[in-house]
Amino acid sequence: MxxxxxxxxxxxxxxxxxxxxxxxxxxxxxxxxxxxxxxxxxxxxxxxxxxxxxxxxxxxxxxxxxxxxxxxxxxxxxxxxxxxxxxxxxxxxxxxxxxxxxxxxxxxxxxxxxxxxxxxxxxxxxxxxxxxxxxxxxxxxxxxxxxxxxxxxxxxxxxxxxxxxxxxxxxFTHQQPEQIRTVTTFDEERVAQAAEIINGAQRPLIYFGGGVRSAASCQPLRDLVHKAGIPATYTLMAAGVVPYGDPLNLGMIGMHGCYTANRAVNEADVVIAIGTRFSDRVALKPSTFAKKATIIQIDIDPSEIGKNVDIDLSIVGDAAYILRAMLPMIEPAQHDEWMALIHDWQSHDYHPKSDPSRLMPHQVIGEVCSQCGPEAVYVTDVGQHQMWAAQYLRHAKSRGFITSGGLGTMGFGYGAAIGAQMALGRDQRVVMFTGDGSFHMNLNEACTAVSYELPIITVIFNNQVLGMVRQWQTSFYGKRYSQTDPHRKTDYVKLAEGFGLKGYHCETLAEFQAAFAEALTRKGPTWIECVIDKDEKVLPMIPAGGDINDIIMD
Incomplete structure (x- = not known):
């Protein structure tokens, strides 16, 4: 035609x-x-x-x-x-x-x-x-x-x-959509070699990234974790792939990852890296990263093999197909001594202390999880709030945590939340976490959420500073706070009303609990401003170029 x-x-x-x-x-x-x-x-x-x-x-x-x-x-x-x-x-x-x-x-x-x-x-x-x-x-x-x-x-x-x-x-002639050519091929001999190395490991660790979420399925990774009894740690891009609460889930690794995960990669004798690229926010000091371990890297992109960290065995292909082929070769195991070590390290993990006199990020995030349940989808901007969300959210869905990882794009959140809400439907709960710095970059998209009556709940951590940059200035620049206090006077409740949505202002946990419960009942978008201390920090933290020996815990 x-x-x-x-x-x-x-x-x-x-x-x-x-x-x-x-x-x-x-x-x-x-x-x-x-x-x-x-x-x-x-x-x-x-x-x-x-x-x-x-x-x-x-x-x-x-x-x-x-x-x-x-x-x-x-x-x-x-x-x-x-x-x-x-x-x-x-x-x-x-x-x-x-x-x-x-x-x-x-x-x-x-x-x-x-x-x-x-x-x-x-x-x-x-x-x-x-x-x-x-x-x-x-x-x-x-x-x-x-x-x-x-x-x-x-x-x-x-x-x-x-x-x-x-x-x-x-x-013009109509055509049926072309079948996407999934990468189903891989080196079977290398898969067998990897299985042999894993079966002989005493202190194995799985370290996986966003490539697992992009693969044909996340389930083979979970099956490997449980069949081989291997503890697993993940990057920011893979939060939720292994459910929160799984005893083999060690939590996030890297600059703001937990002590146990970073210690485990330092002490492991075998590290299986799946769908991850050893970025500089994980392998902060490549020369010492997993130096006691035989490193197996599985990735769909051959250009990522050995790019940032020297590895011992590589397998190129879709992680789901590779792991499915590997699973029959894996011997069931429990690694009791290794897990005992890990349990001891977990007693040293950082846990924030609640202060009833002020509103704290972990309290807010915990309350959101309690009221939303496991089916919610969480979106973040970039900054301190992003790391707090990654640390304290109790995900139960492999696609339940949406954030900008590699580019670290402030202002990403509102647009991404709109896209997620449109994809999932208005009956699905989407919650966005942001900071006052990130939110100012693209808060204009509030008019989009209002126009389409999207029930996105936006939780704004307002410390009135550019928190993550200020944290670095505190720790590494002699508290010279150059341009991290914008002196903004934004009234979020009035601004929300100007956009045509409901805004809340909270300074205590009780105020937040009530505001969030009401927001869940509303048809359209809402903002909830949470006033937090400007010196609230993301901990633990390993400085750029450091390793587990340089971790900051307080």
């Missing part, structure tokens, strides 16, 4: 199973938006306050579901406003397709009004990107974008579409 580019755009989105798209209109994409209007019964478009919010929403949608998030922006500043969101998705291997409009093909390269070379700008932060110069290439390019986003190590893809391509016509 003969269709124009905008019609082809919508048809391919529907082919790919897209039901929701986030974006912001503009001149270069008017044809696309006109066609989306005509097909609003097939695709829901969510209008955000800013293109960056739209990109984070598409990201949050993908993290909550595993499906590809989709965002659409106009040319020039619309396209460049997506850059931070695309980079956030790239660093955390999140499947996303970003569509941008551009000036007509005859105007490309002429510094035309609202022209930007977005293909070149995003080349380092995408798996692949395209500029479509002929309408005949549009459908197959879009199909390739969705395939690439989900294949192998997942990530964002950008498709730039000049305006005349959206108006020109060509013959």
């Amino acid at each position: 003969l269709l124009n580019g905008s019609q082809i755009f919508v048809e391919v989105l529907c082919e790919q199973g897209v039901d929701t798209i986030f974006g912001y209109p503009g001149g270069a994409v008017l044809n696309l938006y006109d066609e989306l209007y005509k097909n609003s019964d097939r695709i829901t478009h969510i209008l955000t306050a800013h293109e960056q919010g739209a990109s984070h929403a598409a990201d949050g949608y993908a993290r909550a579901t595993g499906r590809t998030g989709v965002v659409l922006a106009t040319s020039g500043p619309g396209a460049t406003n997506l850059v931070t969101g695309i980079a956030t998705a790239y660093m955390d291997s999140i499947p996303m397709v970003a569509f941008t409009g551009n000036v007509g093909t005859s105007l490309l390269g002429r510094d035309s009004f609202q022209e930007a070379y977005i293909e070149g700008i995003t080349m380092p932060i995408t798996k692949h990107n395209f500029t479509v110069r002929r309408v005949e290439d549009l459908a197959d390019t879009m199909r390739a974008a969705f395939r690439i986003a989900q294949s192998g190590r997942k990530g964002p893809v950008l498709v730039d579409i000049p305006k005349d391509v959206t108006a020109n016509k060509c013959e």
Whole structure:
């Protein structure tokens, strides 16, 4: 059939199973938006306050579901406003397709009004990107974008579409979505070698990351943990994969990980690293990281093998398929002496002391968990509140904790919460934790939550400073607090009312308990401001470049 580019755009989105798209209109994409209007019964478009919010929403949608998030922006500043969101998705291997409009093909390269070379700008932060110069290439390019986003190590893809391509016509033929080629192959001999090493270990440890969540299934990892009786620790990106309360779950590892997890990796004789890249927030001192251990690394991306830490055995492939093949070779074990050591270390883990005279982060987070139950989905911005959430949330879902890890994007949270809420439906509870610093960056997306009546509860830890940077200034810069006290006078309750939502101000745990209980009953979004001390710290902490011997516990 003969269709124009905008019609082809919508048809391919529907082919790919897209039901929701986030974006912001503009001149270069008017044809696309006109066609989306005509097909609003097939695709829901969510209008955000800013293109960056739209990109984070598409990201949050993908993290909550595993499906590809989709965002659409106009040319020039619309396209460049997506850059931070695309980079956030790239660093955390999140499947996303970003569509941008551009000036007509005859105007490309002429510094035309609202022209930007977005293909070149995003080349380092995408798996692949395209500029479509002929309408005949549009459908197959879009199909390739969705395939690439989900294949192998997942990530964002950008498709730039000049305006005349959206108006020109060509013959179009519907196609069934191409089956994503899952990486099911791996070196079977190496799998057998890994199983032999694991079976002979006295002090084994599993250290896993976000790649496990992206794999075909998380269950084989849980099966390995329990069959082999191996304690497990995880990175920020993998919180919730092994449920909170599992006796073999040691908690998070790394700079703000628990003492036991960091001590265990230091004392283990075998470390099985699965879907993780030994980032500088985990292997803070690569020369001493797990130096007593034989290190086995399992990752889908061969470029990550041995990149940051020297390893002894590598297996490239999808972690789920590799572990399924390995499990029959694994001998059941319990490692009683090793677990006794770990239990002794756990008595030294950091536990914050409650102070009835003030509101404290661990109290707030504990109360949220108690009132929400195990099915809630938690989203964070970036900063101290993010680490407190990772430390104190009681997750029970593998996709129940959504945060920006690799890029550490302040302002990520509200857009991501909107995307997660749209993906999961209004009956699913989404709670966002933020700090006053992060929240000021993209709080404009409150209008989006109000417009769509999304019941997102936002918990704002307000210490009136840029807390994480100030903590570093306290510990390492002689308390020279350069530009970490913004002296802001924001009244969150009044501001919430101005946006059309309900705001609460809390200074005690009792006030928070009542406010959160009421927020759970409301149809639309709410904010709950929690006033905390500006000197509240994230502990424990291992300084950059340090190891377990440098850990700060008080």
